[in-house]
Amino acid sequence: MFRVLFGFMMLLSIIRFWYKGWIFEQYIYPDFYFTYYGFPWIKPLAGDGMYTVFFIMGFAALSIMLGFFYRITSVLFFLSFTYVELIDKTNYLNHYYFVSLISFLLIFLPAHRYFSLDVFFRPSLKLDKVSAWTINIIKFQLGIVYFYAGLAKLNYDWIVNALPLKIWLPAKTNVPLIGWLFKYKWSATLFSWCGALYDLTIPFLLLNKYTRPLAYAAVIGFHIMTAMLFQIGMFPYIMILSTLIFFPASFHQRIIDLFPKITTPQLQIKNRPSRWKNISKYALITYISFQLLFPFRHLLYPGNLYWTEQGYRFSWRVMLMEKAGYVVFHVYDPETGKMEQVNNYQYLTKTQEKQMSTQPDMILQFAHFLKDKYQAKGFLQPQITAESYVTLNGRRSKAFIDPTVNLLEIEEGWGHKDWVLAWE
Amino acid sequence: MRHRFSLILLASFFTILVIISCGKDGDTPINPAAPTPTIPTSPSTTDLDLSTVRSDIATNLATGIIIPAYENLKANTDELAASVELFNNNPTEANLVAAQTALKNSWLAWQSASIYMFGPAESVALRKSLNTYPTDVNQIAANIQTGDYILSSLANQAAVGFPALDYLLNGVAAGNADITAQYRSEVDGQKQYLTDVANDIKTRVDQSLNGWVVEGENYTATFTKADALGIDIGSSLSTIVNTIDLHFQRFVRDGKVAIPAGIRSAGVPRPKAIEALYGGYSVELLQASLSAYEKMFLGIGANDMDGAGLYDYLVAIDAADLAEDMQAQFDLAQLAADNLSDPLADQIDADLDAMTNVFIEMQKIVVLVKSDMASLMGISITNQDNDGD
Numbered sequence: 186m187f188r189v190l191f192g193f194m195m196l197l198s199i200i201r202f203w204y205k206g207w208i209f210e211q212y213i214y215p216d217f218y219f220t221y222y223g224f225p226w227i228k229p230l231a232g233d234g235m236y237t238v239f240f241i242m243g244f245a246a247l248s249i250m251l252g253f254f255y256r257i258t259s260v261l262f263f264l265s266f267t268y269v270e271l272i273d274k275t276n277y278l279n280h281y282y283f284v285s286l287i288s289f290l291l292i293f294l295p296a297h298r299y300f301s302l303d304v305f306f307r308p309s310l311k312l313d314k315v316s317a318w319t320i321n322i323i324k325f326q327l328g329i330v331y332f333y334a335g336l337a338k339l340n341y342d343w344i345v346n347a348l349p350l351k352i353w354l355p356a357k358t359n360v361p362l363i364g365w366l367f368k369y370k371w372s373a374t375l376f377s378w379c380g381a382l383y384d385l386t387i388p389f390l391l392l393n394k395y396t397r398p399l400a401y402a403a404v405i406g407f408h409i410m411t412a413m414l415f416q417i418g419m420f421p422y423i424m425i426l427s428t429l430i431f432f433p434a435s436f437h438q439r440i441i442d443l444f445p446k447i448t449t450p451q452l453q454i455k456n457r458p459s460r461w462k463n464i465s466k467y468a469l470i471t472y473i474s475f476q477l478l479f480p481f482r483h484l485l486y487p488g489n490l491y492w493t494e495q496g497y498r499f500s501w502r503v504m505l506m507e508k509a510g511y512v513v514f515h516v517y518d519p520e521t522g523k524m525e526q527v528n529n530y531q532y533l534t535k536t537q538e539k540q541m542s543t544q545p546d547m548i549l550q551f552a553h554f555l556k557d558k559y560q561a562k563g564f565l566q567p568q569i570t571a572e573s574y575v576t577l578n579g580r581r582s583k584a585f586i587d588p589t590v591n592l593l594e595i596e597e598g599w600g601h602k603d604w605v606l607a608w609e
Numbered sequence: 610m611r612h613r614f615s616l617i618l619l620a621s622f623f624t625i626l627v628i629i630s631c632g633k634d635g636d637t638p639i640n641p642a643a644p645t646p647t648i649p650t651s652p653s654t655t656d657l658d659l660s661t662v663r664s665d666i667a668t669n670l671a672t673g674i675i676i677p678a679y680e681n682l683k684a685n686t687d688e689l690a691a692s693v694e695l696f697n698n699n700p701t702e703a704n705l706v707a708a709q710t711a712l713k714n715s716w717l718a719w720q721s722a723s724i725y726m727f728g729p730a731e732s733v734a735l736r737k738s739l740n741t742y743p744t745d746v747n748q749i750a751a752n753i754q755t756g757d758y759i760l761s762s763l764a765n766q767a768a769v770g771f772p773a774l775d776y777l778l779n780g781v782a783a784g785n786a787d788i789t790a791q792y793r794s795e796v797d798g799q800k801q802y803l804t805d806v807a808n809d810i811k812t813r814v815d816q817s818l819n820g821w822v823v824e825g826e827n828y829t830a831t832f833t834k835a836d837a838l839g840i841d842i843g844s845s846l847s848t849i850v851n852t853i854d855l856h857f858q859r860f861v862r863d864g865k866v867a868i869p870a871g872i873r874s875a876g877v878p879r880p881k882a883i884e885a886l887y888g889g890y891s892v893e894l895l896q897a898s899l900s901a902y903e904k905m906f907l908g909i910g911a912n913d914m915d916g917a918g919l920y921d922y923l924v925a926i927d928a929a930d931l932a933e934d935m936q937a938q939f940d941l942a943q944l945a946a947d948n949l950s951d952p953l954a955d956q957i958d959a960d961l962d963a964m965t966n967v968f969i970e971m972q973k974i975v976v977l978v979k980s981d982m983a984s985l986m987g988i989s990i991t992n993q994d995n996d997g998d
Binding site: 352353355356357358359360364367368416507508509510511513523524525526528530535538539542562563564574575576579581582 | 658659660661835838839840841842855858859863867872873874875876926928930931972975976977979980981983984985986987989990
């Protein structure tokens with residue numbers, strides 16, 4: 186059941202993405218792509234190649250939904266989706282990361298061995314029982330998304346100042362049903378607290394069979410509300426359908442039974458892990474520990490996480506801050522005395538510009554990209570500095586990057602970025 | 610144990626629900642957040658429905674500022690087309706001066722209208738067709754020679770609009786006597802081209818105005834309808850902020866100042882890239898543009914009527930200090946521009962620093978618009994989903 190819904194939502198997402206022209210806008214049009222550290226070799230395909238990739242992805246999503254050549258198509262989906270996401274971190278979204286992780290997990294799950302075309306064509310594949318871990322790992326992943334998002338909300342601005350909701354919500358008075366609330370100044374605090382409480386508790390409430398129905402009602406309410414309030418695309422709907430996995434097998438069986446023709450004995454869950462292979466156990470432990478620990482890597486860096494964004498991505502920090510900025514690159518060549526201020530929009534899309542202006546690693550990447558451009562323009566030994574201003578949660582904008590540092594002397598890496606000016 | 614914990618949570622959820630329902634009829638809203646000094650402090654005397662403020666702004670923009678700006682532009686471009694016709698029929702120096710004046714007045718009027726490059730203006734490619742400069746003298750000559758041209762084509766974008774008329778009326782020869790003489794003796798091609806360009810401008814301006822007015826395509830209704838009063842992509846507030854962000858940077862800061870000053874070309878000035886190269890009133894156009902932006906920001910429209918503007922919205926969201934700083938910054942940019950003198954090409958030669966100063970002040974406006982203002986308003990300068998920040 187999860188497989189069907191997931192495939193369906195992915196297909197819908199891809200069609201939406203295509204329809205909005207984002208394939209061209211994000212993966213064909215730009216001159217420059219902000220690659221991920223360690224993955225500079227991932228580049229978009231030329232010409233219509235990207236459309237092919239999205240077509241394959243859509244086909245794979247459809248096949249996953251139908252359970253058709255599942256083993257192959259799930260790998261195909263994971264690879265194509267993750268490939269696209271790795272091209273440019275401008276487009277990073279937590280829920281894309283979530284989709285990548287889930288599709289990765291799905292590769293290893295026997296999700297095609299029931300209620301699928303694979304079983305229809307090869308009945309020997311059919312399996313009425315699956316190991317508990319195959320379901321639990323998905324629950325775990327969902328739980329992590331919520332719980333960590335909740336933990337991230339436990340910061341001073343969110344809890345005490347009700348920021349950034351205090352900025353976002355008052356603008357939403359025209360939203361149907363709940364809009365009238367946002368006239369009141371306390372509504373931001375109320376929503377901040379409820380949001381944090383919801384994220385922290387929902388995985389547990391979903392696990393408990395007594396609270397589950399109410400918790401699921403909260404899931405629907407919460408995500409519909411966020412969908413109305415914010416431009417966050419498909420994420421709310423993906424979560425609403427994904428969390429159905431918390432319901433017992435009997436519940437899903439009843440939904441499956443709604444479809445005619447396929448009559449099969451009820452799916453049951455084995456409680457003992459199968460003795461499949463030891464490797465899978467260790468792989469599982471590694472995966473789980475990674476998921477538990479990686480979001481905490483920001484603790485290793487000094488400074489304000491929201492300001493420097495060291496360890497911000499891949500950590501389920503969702504809708505946490507209102508940040509905007511503007512960065513001007515100064516190119517200077519001591520050899521020839523040439524000086525120029527860069528027109529960022531000449532090389533970047535609006536979205537890339539916006540994302541770059543507040544994220545030091547992207548500022549650095551762009552500076553290195555500019556180096557070649559300016560060497561070609563006759564700057565022999567270019568030095569590139571960034572003059573930048575950033576506003577965080579509605580505070581007046583402040584200088585962000587040390588304007589005296591030649592960014593070309595700095596390499597990308599995991600190290601602390603001491604060229605980002607201090608927050609206070 | 611877990612069961613009891615869940616019960617407590619549920620209980621608190623219900624408590625919150627009760628609070629919400631109290632809020633519905635309660636008239637004394639509380640403000641529990643203790644603002645720290647760095648955060649915009651709230652007067653918190655009144656709770657405000659911001660969509661009402663946005664509605665006021667959208668209405669004032671459409672009916673009090675934008676439509677009057679296009680009406681003024683239309684009056685001038687009508688006059689321009691008429692005076693060009695008159696000059697073509699009777700090429701005297703007096704008629705030439707009349708046409709030159711009409712061009713200058715149209716160009717000045719354009720500075721106000723040019724801010725609003727969305728909706729009707731966007732659909733007739735108004736900016737590209739009216740004000741692409743530097744104009745391409747060779748393309749104009751080729752067009753005149755062959756007599757075979759489609760003014761709306763991409764290839765002719767730099768051969769039409771005000772800059773083309775600037776060349777045809779001010780630049781084809783040195784001095785009005787020689788220009789007049791040229792039109793008197795000239796083959797019909799040049800006259801025809803002059804008329805065609807003036808009429809092309811007139812037609813597009815007419816279409817843009819018609820796009821806005823109630824009797825026409827009534828984009829005003831689209832701009833002010835309830836659906837457009839949010840802050841998402843496509844809302845009127847988002848449209849205006851995004852348009853300012855884009856056009857102010859590219860066509861005011863860069864087009865009028867940074868590019869001619871050489872800030873985009875390794876410090877080598879490009880005095881030929883200025884607006885109104887032949888007419889020599891570039892600084893006046895720049896001043897008109899900066900003034901139009903400030904008025905739009907303040908909500909000041911035709912006849913200096915002060916209505917709701919972005920300034921008032923900032924005040925409504927407790928950011929009066931930012932609103933004042935922005936107004937001050939618009940003033941500073943104009944002060945810096947007042948230090949320039951026409952013709953701008955000479956200014957660039959003589960004192961480039963004065964130019965750079967204008968650029969620096971304009972750059973500060975960009976930061977305030979793009980970063981501080983857009984962020985506080987919750988407007989995103991983008992068109993994708995976003996959950997990261």
